[in-house]
Amino acid sequence: MHIENVAVVGAGIAGLTTALAFARRGIACDLFEQAPDLVEVGAGLQVSPNASRLLAKLGLLPQFEAVWTEPHQIALVSGTTLRPIAHVPAGETARQRWGAPYGVLHRATLQRVLREAVDANPLLTLHLQTPVTQSPHAALSRLTGRSYPLVVAADGVWSTLRAAIEGSPRPSFSGHVCWRFTIPDALVPGWLPPDQVTAFLGPSTHLVAYPLREIGGFNMVAIASGANPGRTWDAQATESHRQRLFGEFRRWDRRIVDLLRQVERPTFWPLFEVGSGRWHNGRDTVLVGDAAHAVTPFAAQGASMAIEDAFALVRCVSEAADLPQALSSFEASRQERVAKVRSRGAFNRFAYHARGPIRLGRDLVLSLRPPESLAADLDWLYGYKAD
Numbered sequence: 115m116h117i118e119n120v121a122v123v124g125a126g127i128a129g130l131t132t133a134l135a136f137a138r139r140g141i142a143c144d145l146f147e148q149a150p151d152l153v154e155v156g157a158g159l160q161v162s163p164n165a166s167r168l169l170a171k172l173g174l175l176p177q178f179e180a181v182w183t184e185p186h187q188i189a190l191v192s193g194t195t196l197r198p199i200a201h202v203p204a205g206e207t208a209r210q211r212w213g214a215p216y217g218v219l220h221r222a223t224l225q226r227v228l229r230e231a232v233d234a235n236p237l238l239t240l241h242l243q244t245p246v247t248q249s250p251h252a253a254l255s256r257l258t259g260r261s262y263p264l265v266v267a268a269d270g271v272w273s274t275l276r277a278a279i280e281g282s283p284r285p286s287f288s289g290h291v292c293w294r295f296t297i298p299d300a301l302v303p304g305w306l307p308p309d310q311v312t313a314f315l316g317p318s319t320h321l322v323a324y325p326l327r328e329i330g331g332f333n334m335v336a337i338a339s340g341a342n343p344g345r346t347w348d349a350q351a352t353e354s355h356r357q358r359l360f361g362e363f364r365r366w367d368r369r370i371v372d373l374l375r376q377v378e379r380p381t382f383w384p385l386f387e388v389g390s391g392r393w394h395n396g397r398d399t400v401l402v403g404d405a406a407h408a409v410t411p412f413a414a415q416g417a418s419m420a421i422e423d424a425f426a427l428v429r430c431v432s433e434a435a436d437l438p439q440a441l442s443s444f445e446a447s448r449q450e451r452v453a454k455v456r457s458r459g460a461f462n463r464f465a466y467h468a469r470g471p472i473r474l475g476r477d478l479v480l481s482l483r484p485p486e487s488l489a490a491d492l493d494w495l496y497g498y499k500a501d
């Protein structure tokens with residue numbers, strides 16, 4: 115089927131990519147963002163080959179290659195001894211095995227490159243400082259004088275447009291919190307390899323570290339279980355949050371504990387997820403990205419799933435006879451995919467945070483697996499073609 119135009123609400127990673135993917139098929143989009151500008155908030159993101167292959171289809175890979183880092187491996191390392199446990203090759207292996215690169219970059223860079231592509235496309239118009247709430251079709255018609263056959267709600271984990279969809283999922287606290295901070299290159303310790311993503315694993319905790327060229331340093335995310343502090347993205351950690359961080363990681367290797375103690379301004383990020391429910395109203399409104407299915411970062415797939423959604427939605431709209439059919443095939447295929455990613459995240463959480471004998475078993479089993487075989491386990495994830 116062909117539609118002339120689409121309204122997209124939210125100019126995060128999901129919304130910007132959706133607009134660009136529709137424009138690629140000649141479909142115009144108005145994009146509505148509540149913020150007065152797309153400010154540089156957030157920290158690092160991982161873009162795996164299943165998503166980077168789609169960014170390449172948008173013609174944007176050279177812009178990303180100019181700024182991101184392609185880690186040569188993703189390594190699992192003991193947080194209590196700094197002993198390597200296992201690794202999955204990335205770098206050139208990712209390009210060859212999965213046909214696209216594995217990149218790490220700042221969320222603001224990903225958003226900026228997508229936004230520049232939107233600004234440069236005559237089929238796309240970004241309306242900043244334009245929050246859209248319930249009854250989106252009526253609100254959007256009032257704003258632009260146009261009517262939209264399809265409204266795509268890409269308004270994130272705290273989506274207000276979900277209320278327009280009966281039976282839509284709800285956000286809930288995952289039981290985990292994280293602290294984010296950066297380390298400038300000059301202060302990066304020798305034990306932190308400069309060219310890899312390292313997941314340090316400890317009892318009920320883990321710490322992910324990778325280089326970010328844009329900031330000239332390392333992105334660090336420490337994750338532990340915790341109580342629900344309410345919604346926030348980028349709160350400055352209070353003294354009590356800092357003390358919690360030191361408490362959770364106190365049994366870790368002394369070098370990591372010392373590093374954490376030097377961190378002056380961590381931010382504190384409670385992890386919310388969006389559970390199961392309907393993603394469309396059967397007619398003209400659909401959820402994508404975190405609004406539909408925010409996941410915890412244990413499989414590092416939040417942004418990549420949003421990018422996949424964009425292409426999958428455009429494919430379903432192009433292939434179906436009408437919009438109701440397009441929306442239900444989008445929901446069916448994406449819910450199946452997201453469920454698999456969620457299970458992988460739950461498995462990683464169990465394995466990463468294991469304690470006692472389970473942890474010893476984990477280390478033994480993983481250390482016996484060749485990197486090639488660990489990479490093969492991820493073919494279904496990184497080799498996936500959403501378009």
Ligand SMILES: Cc1cc2nc3c(=O)[nH]c(=O)nc-3n(C[C@H](O)[C@H](O)[C@H](O)COP(=O)(O)OP(=O)(O)OC[C@H]3O[C@@H](n4cnc5c(N)ncnc54)[C@H](O)[C@@H]3O)c2cc1C
Binds near residue numbers: 403
């Ligand atoms: C501020 C911020 C920082 C983040 N930092 C990180 C990070 O460091 N690492 C990481 O892995 N993930 C981060 N994320 C999450 C990550 O961006 C998402 O998991 C993933 O990219 C999917 O994003 P999304 O586009 O679905 O939602 P989001 O990235 O949440 O984008 C939603 C967009 O919709 C806009 N919006 C919300 N309500 C309305 C409304 N009513 N009308 C109009 N616009 C609206 C928001 O302002 C936002 O721009 C961050 C998200 C945000 C919003």
